[in-house]
Amino acid sequence: MSGMNLTLRVWRQKGPDDEGRMATYKVEDVSPDMSFLEMLDVLNDRLIVAGDEPIAFDHDCREGICGMCGMVINGVAHGEQRATTTCQLHMRHFKDGDTITIEPWRASAFPVVKDLVVDRSAFDRIIQAGGFISVPAGSAPDAHSVPVPKDSADAAFDAATCIGCGACVAACPNGSASLFTAAKITHLGLLPQGQPERDSRAKAMVEQMDAEGFGGCTNTGECTVVCPKGISLDAIARMNRDYLSAK
Amino acid sequence: MIDRGEATDSVRPPAAHSPKKPTKPAAKTGRFTSTNGKKAVMAVTGAIMVLFLIGHVLGNLKVFSGAQSFNDYAEFLRTAGEPAVPRRTVLTLVEIVLVLAVGLHMWSAISLARRAAKARPVKYAAKRKNQAGGYATRTMRWGGVIIVLFLIWHLLDLTFGVANPAGSAGLPYDRMVQGFAPERWWVTLFYAVSLVMVGLHLRHGLWSAVQTLGLASGRTRKGLQLAAAAFSLVLVIGFLAVPFAVMIGVVK
Structure with missing residues (x-):
């Protein structure tokens, strides 16, 4: 069974005072049964092995009830799946070869702490x-x-x-x-x-x-x-x- | 496998991490200067303008009863209330209310639009997909600007007559017929585009006003939206009937 190959465009920002920028990553062999956050976990593991800083994102229960996770996926908060938190969004809703843009919540009242984490x-x-x-x-x-x-x-x-x-x-x-x-x-x-x-x-x-x-x-x-x-x-x-x- | 990019070099923990928070509390907002208050002002002033539009379109349709009827109606607007009050008293009061309504409507719209721009200083890189809103909802602000420009032209054309072939001395009926003459098709076209904009503005504005005043609920919202769409359609057809009737020669 072969997984999906995806291209991610992710907002990287070192801290509140950093300007921030989009960075591109390739993630290979993504299982459709992974959640969106698990897919990011896999990417982060590979980033750490490569000596890079993992992508910071908020998460806690991963059951869709705590409200911690949240990112704007392809321009839609929590992704296009309705009534679903990011942690409950599964990769089966994406296709092999997709490019996915991931950004933090954008609001002046929610300043970015780091990468996808907002206050x-x-x-x-x-x-x-x-x-x-x-x-x-x-x-x-x-x-x-x-x-x-x-x-x-x-x-x-x-x-x-x-x-x-x-x-x-x-x-x-x-x-x-x-x-x-x-x-x-x-x-x-x-x-x-x-x-x-x-x-x-x-x-x-x-x-x-x-x-x-x-x-x-x-x-x-x-x-x-x-x-x-x-x-x-x-x-x-x-x-x-x-x-x-x-x- | 990994395109490292500039963004992924080692990251120092941010020095004194303190997300920018306003140190001084923002200016206290009152009942009518809060976001909700401004929206209520917009809803009420919008409702006043809608009442005016209903009267306006009913008056316009008198053109189909002939020149006499239309001119008499225009005269009645000026003599209403006579002899108890001097000529033009009622009309002037209506004009004052309308100018105030337009002014307050624009004030709340502009200040809310500026607040909205400040609330999202960094835009999304991915094109934000509209999940709910229709075209009418997205064009409220620019539509409003077009409507104001139209209003200015409309007043110069048919109220003051300076942009009208019949001139300011002409009778209202003559101004109407000469203003929408076939050779002035571009005027009619501008009116048509602007009136469609008015219709779109009302399609969102009408039910939105009810929601803003807290009078909508889940059971009524669908009905309200349908009613708003139906009302807007009827109103626009009513307004467009006159210039098109003149253009094709039904009214001359």
Whole structure:
């Protein structure tokens, strides 16, 4: 069984202050059963043996649930496979002889740390601004002490599946973090536990999103298409509503 | 096997690694100067302009009831509210609201476009593939510029009459008929192109405004988009009916 031969064009950047450039690599005998990250692992092994610096990229669980991995593959965040993180993208979706362009998320709010690794602390600061609820400390409450309607619970859960990978920002022509911010506002705003801070949350999180230098939403819908969790534009409508009606 | 390139020589760990973070917090944004606020301003001012366009196209169609009807309608716009208020009061108020709407719409568009450009200083090397947006969505900004240029010409042509063969003294009906005369086919062509641009602008803008104001939801979004497309189509056909009717001689 013979594998695929691929040409990779990869963004290499030594550090935050380096200018960076695209570099070309050939990877031979790639198994179609490899994940995209495993393919990069193979290339990195060969780079190390050759005495070169391996390509830095973020990854952790490799199960599609942590949100660490993420790269723009042939111009699409996480690659063209829908509802898929880069770690869950498999090489069977590529053909022998393909040239694949790999770049980091591009946004001023996500500065490149090295190669394909970007600093997504801006997301943490948006969450810190309002992505929380006030709960009495102490023992865990009974599961049924606060009833939640089934459809609210479902919709809140859908929004809560956001893994904070940043693909929405990477895909947005405006570099907007609206889908990420809106997912958290929706998740907490739909639940009774999230009501006390509902107004202040929307205001604080939108203000932080702006302060980080993300762009504004123009409803292009690019974000929801690349989102590995399929967060819907409904979230953004809800964020707009909560923000505009906040006291 | 490996094309080493310049990029792969040994890498020192970056000295003091500190991703550039704004040390001073960005200027505090208020309800209407935040990104969401500006979008809301754009949505509301856009809605005002759409209401105007509906009135405009209905008025235009009076041309099919003859010169008298059309000129009377133009006169009515000036005398509306008389004698309670002086001549042209209502029209002037409408004009002020429209100028404000256009101004605020452009202000929010320009400042959001500049913010977007700053939010992505390094472009992607691979041609970014549009995954969702249609042509209408991608042409909102340039389409808007074309519409403004068209608006300037349109006012000079049919409102002030300085770019019109019937001149500023001509009756509205005469300006319309002489302005779209067959030998001025290039004017009609420019109108047609611009109106298609208006239609595309509304095709995205209409449902987008509802979404921006937080009134759209998953169940209504598809319907909203279809309604926006249908409305835009009808509006553009309504507007184009007049110049083409003049050009082929149905209205003369």
